[in-house]
Amino acid sequence: MSGIVPERKVRHILGISGGKDSAALAVYMRDRVPDIEYFFCDTGEELTETYDFIDRLEARLGIKVQRLAATQGFKHFLEKYNDFLPSPQSRWCTVQMKIKPLEEFIGDDEAISYVAIRADEDRSGYVATKDTIKVVFPFKDAGITKPDVERILEESGIGMPKYYSWRSRSGCYFCFFQRKIEWVRLAENHPGLFEKAKSFEKVLPDGRRYTWSQDESLDELIARKDQIIAEHEKRVKLQKQRKPNKTLAEVLEGVLDGEDQEEGCVVCHV
Numbered sequence: 001m002s003g004i005v006p007e008r009k010v011r012h013i014l015g016i017s018g019g020k021d022s023a024a025l026a027v028y029m030r031d032r033v034p035d036i037e038y039f040f041c042d043t044g045e046e047l048t049e050t051y052d053f054i055d056r057l058e059a060r061l062g063i064k065v066q067r068l069a070a071t072q073g074f075k076h077f078l079e080k081y082n083d084f085l086p087s088p089q090s091r092w093c094t095v096q097m098k099i100k101p102l103e104e105f106i107g108d109d110e111a112i113s114y115v116a117i118r119a120d121e122d123r124s125g126y127v128a129t130k131d132t133i134k135v136v137f138p139f140k141d142a143g144i145t146k147p148d149v150e151r152i153l154e155e156s157g158i159g160m161p162k163y164y165s166w167r168s169r170s171g172c173y174f175c176f177f178q179r180k181i182e183w184v185r186l187a188e189n190h191p192g193l194f195e196k197a198k199s200f201e202k203v204l205p206d207g208r209r210y211t212w213s214q215d216e217s218l219d220e221l222i223a224r225k226d227q228i229i230a231e232h233e234k235r236v237k238l239q240k241q242r243k244p245n246k247t248l249a250e251v252l253e254g255v256l257d258g259e260d261q262e263e264g265c266v267v268c269h270v
């Protein structure tokens with residue numbers, strides 16, 4: 001026996017979230033690094049549009065996106081957390097249903113993780129918890145911004161995810177990062193999923209409230225949907241006047257981004 005220990009292969013991984021930036025990064029990287037492993041952390045609570053978009057990406061690019069699932073479903077974890085719904089302050093959903101399956105997938109292997117944060121973003125958050133994972137930001141390094149991403153998707157024939165006509169972020173249908181108008185649109189586009197999201201809320205007789213929004217339950221929110229729609233449409237109109245050359249999807253995204261200060265999650269919304 002020679003005693004020479006074979007060098008361990010460094011893995012190249014790229015997480016697809018179902019959003020436009022990670023999809024564009026898959027297009028961008030496909031011919032730059034040949035043996036990338038693409039993965040999608042599937043919470044089992046995603047929109048059908050997200051699954052369709054990933055199928056489209058696979059078909060167009062001729063790649064395989066591995067679906068990584070958590071050991072248990074959302075309901076199991078909700079019980080474990082005593083009915084406390086996840087929130088921007090307590091993102092147990094991301095840890096249990098996205099980060100843990102990913103770390104399991106990588107194991108102790110050395111890996112380079114390609115993350116789709118753009119040059120025009122200043123986002124931070126989870127990128128890796130192990131020293132064996134090196135994180136790189138090809139879009140940041142190449143100065144690639146939002147219009148470039150849209151162009152990359154357009155030119156590749158993949159286009160934007162379908163949910164962009166009513167929602168600006170990828171992720172679970174019940175994601176607490178949603179704005180009020182996006183909850184209203186969820187109720188319109190996927191009434192069954194809206195009801196399912198409602199079923200996870202609890203308002204107890206002793207005053208304890210476990211709701212997706214801090215200030216109101218989904219029943220309370222939908223009861224004032226006309227007001228939410230009217231306020232949103234006012235902002236869309238204003239935005240259109242200010243930026244007449246933007247497409248409706250761009251206007252919508254601009255309005256939604258202006259409605260809250262949360263940047264979204266760098267694991268789920270890229």
Ligand code: SF4
Nearest residue numbers: 093094171172175268
């Ligand atoms: S998309 Fe939202 S709800 Fe789903 S795991 Fe990510 S942060 Fe949690």
